[in-house]
Amino acid sequence: ENSVGVINLTDRIDGKRFTKKDLKLLSTIANQAMACLHIRDLVKELHQSACLKREMENVQRIQASYLPKQSPIVAGFDIAGRCAMAQAAGGDYFDFFLKGHFLYVAIADVAGHDTTSAVTMVNLRARLASLIAYEKLPARILDQLNTGLFADLSHLEQFISCLLVRINTQTGECVVANAGHYPPLFFSGQVLLGESGLVLGVDSTETYCDEFVTLAPDDGLLIYTDGVIESTARDGSLFGIDRLKKIIAQSKKDPSAPLRARKIVDSIIKTVTVDQTGQRQRDDVTVVVVKRSV
Numbered sequence: 001e002n003s004v005g006v007i008n009l010t011d012r013i014d015g016k017r018f019t020k021k022d023l024k025l026l027s028t029i030a031n032q033a034m035a036c037l038h039i040r041d042l043v044k045e046l047h048q049s050a051c052l053k054r055e056m057e058n059v060q061r062i063q064a065s066y067l068p069k070q071s072p073i074v075a076g077f078d079i080a081g082r083c084a085m086a087q088a089a090g091g092d093y094f095d096f097f098l099k100g101h102f103l104y105v106a107i108a109d110v111a112g113h114d115t116t117s118a119v120t121m122v123n124l125r126a127r128l129a130s131l132i133a134y135e136k137l138p139a140r141i142l143d144q145l146n147t148g149l150f151a152d153l154s155h156l157e158q159f160i161s162c163l164l165v166r167i168n169t170q171t172g173e174c175v176v177a178n179a180g181h182y183p184p185l186f187f188s189g190q191v192l193l194g195e196s197g198l199v200l201g202v203d204s205t206e207t208y209c210d211e212f213v214t215l216a217p218d219d220g221l222l223i224y225t226d227g228v229i230e231s232t233a234r235d236g237s238l239f240g241i242d243r244l245k246k247i248i249a250q251s252k253k254d255p256s257a258p259l260r261a262r263k264i265v266d267s268i269i270k271t272v273t274v275d276q277t278g279q280r281q282r283d284d285v286t287v288v289v290v291k292r293s294v
Contacts, residue, residue, distance in 0.1 A: 153201030
């Protein structure tokens with residue numbers, strides 16, 4: 001056992017030798033002193049733990065305040081998104097930005113699940129919002145986002161995967177730029193063929209590409225973080241892309257009453273975080289669905 005203190009004795013007041021009775025008394029005093037010191041340390045640790053818990057709760061509140069409180073209301077579109085954090089603070093992020101008749105949909109995954117990741121996510125969101133205010137195409141926005149974040153990410157040894165989609169709400173035209181993230185899944189089954197760029201924070205000179213597709217009436221897209229398809233079931237199998245495709249197909253099973261975006265999002269997250277694993281959630285899970293009405 002580790003020593004917590006020392007009791008030092010010199011001579012008895014009466015000059016006599018110490019007896020076994022004196023030793024017993026000393027042992028009793030030492031045990032009581034050790035107990036007091038131990039209780040003191042426990043109280044100190046409890047206080048520190050409570051302070052840490054409050055700090056984490058504050059970080060969680062700040063982070064949650066930067067996630068959308070509700071989905072934007074856009075004529076002709078059904079939109080929903082949700083993020084389920086694995087811990088008090090996490091690295092997943094999604095957002096919507098309306099700029100005229102253009103809807104920007106962003107999803108990102110910051111490496112890690114701690115306060116540093118949460119702060120980096122807030123920094124990402126602030127820079128992204130400012131860039132969308134004056135830039136148009138997603139690839140150009142990711143170029144500047146990567147350049148602006150590179151020094152901070154390198155210093156913290158972090159990186160961010162990010163997918164940015166711009167939807168023309170009048171025509172359904174989608175422009176997609178990808179920085180190391182999973183590509184969107186379209187309800188119609190159309191596939192983006194371009195290669196993804198590097199994740200943000202790896203190469204300050206990386207340039208990203210725009211891909212153009214059309215979200216036709218009655219079509220939709222689903223974007224997600226790796227916490228969805230990389231979640232593990234009780235039998236050790238992965239959730240996987242095919243499972244997501246089956247959920248999309250199921251949502252269209254009844255053409256007269258297709259599932260709404262919110263129902264699809266909630267169903268996927270519930271399956272991943274509860275039904276799939278039956279154990280503590282290991283990773284952040286984020287899902288966004290954008291459907292275009294007929």
